[in-house]
Amino acid sequence: MIKPSPKRIFKTDYKNVLEQTLGHAIEYLDGLDDRSVAATVSLAELRERFALPLAEKGIAPTRVIEEMVSAAEGGLTGSGGGRFFAWVIGGATPASLAADWMTSAWDQNAGLYACSPAASVIEEAAGNWLKQLLGIPASASFAFTTGCQAAHTTCLAAARNGLLTRLGWDVEEKGLAGSPPITVFAGNRHGTIDRALRILGIGTASVRELDVDADGRLVPEALEAALSANDGRPSIVALQAGDLNTGSYDPFEKLIPIAHRYGAWVHVDGAFGQWANASPRYRHLLAGAAAADSWAADGHKWLNVPYDSGYAFVADSDAHRRSMSHRASYLIHADDARDQMDWNLEWSRRGRGIATYAAIRELGTSGIADLVDRCCRYASELVERIGSLDGAEVISPAQINQGLVRFIDPSGTSHDARTDEVIARIVAGGEAFFGGTTWNGMRCMRVSVSGWQTTDSDIDRTVEAVKAAINA
Ligand SMILES: Cc1ncc(COP(=O)(O)O)c(C=O)c1O
Incomplete structure (x- = not known):
């Protein structure tokens, strides 16, 4: 029955x-x-x-x-909340959180326009706003991804396609076995670049590490020499907009013309740093970056939208589309609207751009500029005030929203162990949260401010908590 x-x-x-x-x-x-x-x-x-x-x-x-x-x-x-300064983690603005709830309530499969026309058009609008905010050419294609990891993977899949198509090799059909090898030139980089290379079959052995300056910026002469020795073979240059330790930016105006002279594909990791473009005060840091071939950024960091939210942008939209698109007779494909699966790794997916759409409307360009400026000001204040406490020192003054301090072992024997010990005490105290890192061979405490909720009083409370942890 x-x-x-x-x-x-x-x-x-x-x-x-x-x-x-x-x-x-x-x-x-x-x-x-x-x-x-x-x-x-x-x-x-x-x-x-x-x-x-x-x-x-x-x-x-x-x-x-x-x-x-x-x-x-x-x-x-x-x-x-307002006192979480580890890694690069933002909160969720009210409209973006509410929009995320609506995304679940609507429960749309935002893979195709046919499945959810509204989700498709919301992402189309939000993607175009993001390009304006982040300083990316209006003609670039885009994808809303789970995060910067997936954005790198999307962008580098497009790079693989674009570089090998030029050589008459259809990587989507033939794969990489037997293809002309791709070499990746990079200085400092986030581990998500290496993971993307692993996932895409390019492999980490393809990476040539180049010299960086004291702030972690790729040295143009090193890039020129490496590319000139590469004999025109297919290459990707992976640059950074915002080093995870110091917040520094690669000198795009010098590096990108060099890379392009040798036919390289330039990819920019702007996970958080691309947002500097939204602030008139910090926009200059991205000078020249608009000439890159692909860019990856995050919404769940500095825009303060709920997890998970990343963005991939590709100048050569044909290469991007070739690397992702698929047609099947049981699907309905749109001719004049956006089918997200043409640009994304996923097939079925949530309406990932909806929270971003809401956050941008909620804050406006001035609100986003203010958020960026405020986080930078607080990072700078925290680094200076913590660094001037007895038993602490500044290692890298805040550039944008990232800086480094460390703690001094009174006996002078192990500043590294002392730094880890003080960080652990701060975290255990529950008043503020920081993480450690190793920079230029030294253990340091990262000061990273991305949350929209941080206030002057949070900075005061945090400095007191650090002081108490040093003196405990
Ligand atoms: C510079 C940089 N790139 C990439 C990532 C990876 O981003 P996601 O965690 O969104 O994949 C991060 C942080 O996590 C980062 O700081």
Whole structure:
């Protein structure tokens, strides 16, 4: 016998659980200022709370949420709040968070225009706004990705296609086995570049590491010499807009013309640093970057939209499309609208651009410029004030929103161990959260400010917390 179809009470289930969730969300967000910024419960405790035996019977949606929220208590970091300065992590602005909820409520498969016309047109609009904000040519194609990792992978897939098409090699059909090898020239770079090269079959052995200056900027003479020795073979030059340690920018105006003279594809990692273009005060740092061939950036860092949100841009839209597009008879392809799967790694996907659309409308260009300027000012203030405490020193003054300090071992024997020890104490104190890094052979504390919620009072509270950790 066919079972009766599931009940109409689904409607009230949605209402009850969504109203309950709204309450939990507001309570969580309101509490960010007072709760420990670090997680406070152990791995064992979290496993005990979450890793329940797989149940045969389901439970009410409201109970699922109630128990999940209660089990997560103490297991979250306050990365959306005002005193989280580790890695490069932003919070979520109100409109972008709400838009993210709507994305889930609408639950559209934003892979094709036919599947969700509104999601397609929202992404089309947001992609065009992003190009204006980030200083990328209007003619570039784009994709909304899960993050900068996926944006690099998308851009470098387009690079692989573009470079090898020029040599008459159809990499989409033949793959890389037997193809002309691609060499990648880079100075300092984020690990996501290497992972993209691994995923794409280009491999990390293809990377030629070039000299950088004291701030981590690629030296133009080193690039010129390396490309000239490469004899015109296909090459990618991976540049940085915002070094993860110092925030420094490669000198694009010098490097890109050199790379192009040798026919190289220039890719820019602007995960957070590309946002400097949104501020008249910092835009000069990207001078010359618009001439690149591809750019990767993130929304979940400096634009403060919820995870996960990244952006890929490609100057040669044909290469981009060739590397991603697919046609199938069971799909409906749009002739005059945007089918996201022509540009993305994913086939089915959420309406990933919707939160970005909302954040840009919420902040406007002036609000985004203000966010960038504010984070840079706070980073600079934090580095100076922490660096001037007894027992601390500045290693790299903040460039944009990134700087480095370290802590001095009074016995003079191990500043590295002392730095890690003080960072651990700050984190354990729960008032602020920082991470460590190794820069020029020294352990340092990264000061990275990306959150829209940080205020003057957060900076004061943080400096006090660092002082207490030094003196503990
Ligand atoms: C410079 C840089 N590039 C790439 C990434 C990777 O970004 P995502 O985590 O969004 O993949 C990061 C940070 O995580 C970064 O700081």
